[in-house]
Amino acid sequence: MLTSEIIRRVREIQVRTGRQVADVLAGEYVSVFKGRGIEFDEVRPYVPGDDVRSIDWNVTARMGEPFVKRYVEERQLTLMLMADVSASQDFGSGDRSKREATAELCALLAFSATRNDDKVGLALFHSELEEFIPPRKGQKHALRVVREVLAHGQVDEFAAASDPPGLLSRMRSLFLQGRSPRAPRESTDISHAVEFFMQVTKRRTICFVVSDFLDENFEKAMVVANRKHDVIAVLVTDPNELEMPDVGLVALRDAESGETRLVDTSSRALRAEIEEEASARVHELARRFAAVGIDFIHVDAAGDVIDPLVRFFKMRERRGH
Secondary structure, eight states, X not given: OOHHHHHHHHHHHHHHHHHXXXXXXXXXXXXXXXXXXXXXXXXXXXXXXXXXXXXXXXXXXXXXXXXXXXXXXXXXXXXXXXXXXSGGGGOOSSSSOHHHHHHHHHHHHHHHHHHTTOEEEEEEESSSEEEEEEEEOSHHHHHHHHHHHHHTTOOOGGGGGGSOTTHHHHHHHHHTTTSOOOOTTOOOOHHHHHHHHHHHOOSOOEEEEEEOOOOSSOHHHHHHHHHHSEEEEEEEEOHHHHSOOOXXXXXXXXXXXXOEEEEETXXXXXXXXXXXXXXXXXXXXXXXXXXXXXXXXXXXXXXXXXXXXXXXXXXXHHHTO
């Protein structure tokens, strides 16, 4: 994707998701993701009617009169978006790839958080952690999050003339400096990314793991993270991964392993077998996440991204989470 195309897509996503956040998601986000718990604010003299359980006995002993601890609700949240940028995410049979759908989903969440004055962070990962942006507030920061998901490793120096001043050089430094371009067969290691998230995140955080989950043995790391944080799994699939079209004899290559398989898609039995396996994988992922208490969202890269989010928010609200 050329740099000029990336900028166009970021602006397009900003306009479209901005309206959706304002019209649909703003209230849903606030009602579901509220401040968790309370934090200490100050001590003040005891007045009749105060709960005696809030008395600070150390201060009371020093001052010779009763003082109570005062707490306030902790309202500001931290949202971490963990986006899979492995090779399989570049696949797209329609107008957008799975990575572009991931970017739009991240935009909706980032702009919703920004509207609520919450912090947003981003981690890009494949077989290793590729990029980490610490959580911050603000519209410009949210735009950076979207741009990095879209543009990771895809800067075209010949598009400089169409860029706003300084943007291309900043993107080069973000994506290319100090490392080689991403290899086409990089695999996915969700556990490694989640373990890094746990190391760098001390405060309780809402963590969306957005991936096609072409990986194994990742549940344990996500379960451990979910004990302290609020972890949500988001599966992104393309329609042609779930429903094989009849296009005759084709060579299918696994984008992450590089393995190639020659198949005859004109065979109705073969298409049915592939579709059954793909559907079973989605249902199995949903079952496995439900079994360990992690919420699950399924996003169709060719469809509307906002609908699955709205259904998720309404489910959370009904559950009283």
